Amino acid sequence: MPASSTYNGNELLARIAQGDAAIYPYLHDTYYNSLVYFSLSITQDQQQAEDIALDALVKLWQAPARFESIGKLRSYLFTLARNASLNYLKHLRVRQRTAQELSGTEIPVDAQLESLVVESDLMRLIYREVAGLPEPYRQVISLLYIEDLPSAEAAERLGISMENLRQRKGRAIKELKNKLLRKGLGDLLPLLLFL
Numbered sequence: 001m002p003a004s005s006t007y008n009g010n011e012l013l014a015r016i017a018q019g020d021a022a023i024y025p026y027l028h029d030t031y032y033n034s035l036v037y038f039s040l041s042i043t044q045d046q047q048q049a050e051d052i053a054l055d056a057l058v059k060l061w062q063a064p065a066r067f068e069s070i071g072k073l074r075s076y077l078f079t080l081a082r083n084a085s086l087n088y089l090k091h092l093r094v095r096q097r098t099a100q101e102l103s104g105t106e107i108p109v110d111a112q113l114e115s116l117v118v119e120s121d122l123m124r125l126i127y128r129e130v131a132g133l134p135e136p137y138r139q140v141i142s143l144l145y146i147e148d149l150p151s152a153e154a155a156e157r158l159g160i161s162m163e164n165l166r167q168r169k170g171r172a173i174k175e176l177k178n179k180l181l182r183k184g185l186g187d188l189l190p191l192l193l194f195l
Contacts, residue, residue, distance in 0.1 A: 009070045016073070019064040025031040028169055031074070034147070035081045042085035052088070071142060075131075078146060086124065129179045137172035144169060 007015070015023040035053035036046075043049050056077050067073040073189060079195035130141050155165040 013067050016064050017066045024061050031077055032057065035077060038078060039081045039085045043088050044174060048088055052081050055084060071139065074147065129176055133175055136168055137175055140165060140168045141172050176194040
């Protein structure tokens with residue numbers, strides 16, 4: 001059931017901090033599908049992705065927190081979903097190894113699952129480096145690649161021109177590449193082709 005109200009950023013953040021349960025249908029309608037899609041891209045399991053998305057929203061409801069901005073709220077929810085998704089993949093890997101040990105036979109490792117775990121670990125490293133970017137660059141990367149907003153909407157949300165957005169995006173990616181190279185993570189550079 002869609003929430004009939006919309007809230008401005010400050011009102012939404014204040015009501016979350018107060019633990020106002022009436023706000024949660026709106027949060028569900030606003031973030032649930034994005035969280036499911038994000039988790040599904042990691043877990044490749046629709047039911048698990050739905051559970052993870054719901055769990056992230058429930059955790060916010062059970063332990064309301066103060067957020068400085070809507071971006072921080074989104075980051076919190078997506079971090080919860082990412083961590084739960086990675087934990088799910090690790091759990092699957094442990095279960096597979098246990099089954100191998102108990103059976104005494106070698107079971108071929110699911111190459112796709114292994115690939116997803118590696119990709120998830122690499123993306124975690126990239127997200128950590130994104131979090132360390134200067135605020136204007138971090139905002140652009142978050143809006144365009146984590147929230148997957150169209151460029152026009154990202155520029156509007158930031159209150160900047162499309163040209164300024166394009167310049168910030170280019171500088172942000174260059175800064176991110178430099179950070180990865182300085183930390184010896186040059187192997188991650190091919191993943192930046194998706195940015």
